Every structure is written in structure tokens, then in C-alpha cells.
Amino acid sequence: MSDYPVLDKVIASLQGSAPTLQFLRDLHAEALAEEPFVSTNNDLSVALDKFVALDPDKSALVYLLLRTSGARHVVEAGTSFGVSTIYLALAVGQNATAQNAPGKVIATENEAHKAARARENWKKAGVEVEPWIELREGDLRETLKTGLPEQVDFVLLDIWTPLALPALSLVKSRLRPGALVVVDNFDAAASGYKDLRAYFDDPANNFRRTTAPYDGGLCIVVYMGN
Numbered sequence: 001m002s003d004y005p006v007l008d009k010v011i012a013s014l015q016g017s018a019p020t021l022q023f024l025r026d027l028h029a030e031a032l033a034e035e036p037f038v039s040t041n042n043d044l045s046v047a048l049d050k051f052v053a054l055d056p057d058k059s060a061l062v063y064l065l066l067r068t069s070g071a072r073h074v075v076e077a078g079t080s081f082g083v084s085t086i087y088l089a090l091a092v093g094q095n096a097t098a099q100n101a102p103g104k105v106i107a108t109e110n111e112a113h114k115a116a117r118a119r120e121n122w123k124k125a126g127v128e129v130e131p132w133i134e135l136r137e138g139d140l141r142e143t144l145k146t147g148l149p150e151q152v153d154f155v156l157l158d159i160w161t162p163l164a165l166p167a168l169s170l171v172k173s174r175l176r177p178g179a180l181v182v183v184d185n186f187d188a189a190a191s192g193y194k195d196l197r198a199y200f201d202d203p204a205n206n207f208r209r210t211t212a213p214y215d216g217g218l219c220i221v222v223y224m225g226n
């Protein structure tokens, strides 16, 4: 048992070695001890030293979506201390191993000290996690311009709202038909997501979406292909 019963449920929904799952549980408990933060109507500087991690129940859903879709090529916009990345990498590693094929999570973080903490956390998470991650440090509007996989299966948009559409736009041409895009706080940060919502809803872009009733609204989007 932990101080956060949700973590017991979440960890039980994952496959992984006991030490890796225990580390993830402890790390996520540390993140939960913070004040909640949503990126609209706030002073972003207060988030510089915060995890601002994806909620555990949303992270579990993301892990299971990745496992069921067999995703091996993932882009994460907004990594912070790398909590959500651990869920992504665990799933990608398991999918890649099952398919005997390559796989990678491209993680992005602008703040050098956060990137350093993320690397430490992934090292501690161990071989089920660390080898599957490529961290691109710097502004994602630059770091995602080149070197993306031919096909991207999954995109996690967990980033300050003005960066979400620029991130997706850089990845869009690589999305495979059926690729999933998950956007955190789609309702709670609705005012910041006007441009992204219009982009999803423009028939020319060929996305279909629903918002799952997780805290703040978790938007789940499928790219239908050209």
C-alpha cells in the first residue's frame, strides 16, 4: 500500500519488474505531493521546479493504449522529470520486444535541470525503460524539426498549451493512419487549446476525437490518414 491508493491500482495495471514498478510508484507519489498545476491562466515560472506529471490514472490509460495498439514509435511533447516517459518507454520496450522490431520514445524538454532529473529517473527505472528513450533537449519547435521516425504511432501532448499545435504540426506528416494523439487537460485548459481544437475539427486534417472524463478532460484523437 502507498499513501496514494490510486497508485496501487495504476501499478497493478502495468507489466514490469517489481523494482521498476516500485520505483515508478515512489516517483509518482513524489509528483502527487505537489500542488496541482494547469498551464493556462498561471505564471509558468512556478512550474520550473515542479513535476507537473500526468495523473496516474491517465498514465495507466496511456500505457494500455500503447500496449493494445502495439505502438513502437512515440513522441512526447513535454517531459519534465520524465514520469510519463517511464510509462511510454515501458510500453514501447515491451511492444518492440514482442514484435522483435525497433522502438523509441522521443522525449522533449526545454529546461536543462528538468532534463537532467529526467535522465536520472530513467537510469533508476532501469533497463526496461532507459534504453528506449531519446531525450531531445531544447525548444521542441527546433528539436522536433528533424530526425523523426518514418512512422509515428503515438503522440502525447502534455505541454504548455501554446506549444501543443506547433508540436503536432511538426509530427503530423509522420503520423500513420490510426495513430493516436492524447492531449491532457483538454477541458480544463480549453481556452488555451482553441487553435488545437480547430485543427482537430478541420475535416481537411482528418482527425477524429473524443474527450474521456478524466480530471480536466483527456482528449483521445485518432488520425484517420490521408
Ligand SMILES: C[S@@+](CC[C@H](N)C(=O)[O-])C[C@H]1O[C@@H](n2cnc3c(N)ncnc32)[C@H](O)[C@@H]1O
Pocket: 051, 052, 053, 054, 077, 078, 079, 080, 081, 082, 083, 084, 085, 108, 109, 110, 111, 114, 138, 139, 140, 141, 158, 159, 160, 163
Ligand atoms: C506538463 S509538463 C510535462 C510533464 C510530463 N509529461 C510528465 O508527465 O512527467 C510540460 C513540460 O514541457 C516543458 N516545455 C515547455 N515549453 C517547452 C518547449 N518549447 N520545448 C520543450 N519543452 C517545453 C516544460 O519545461 C515542462 O517541463
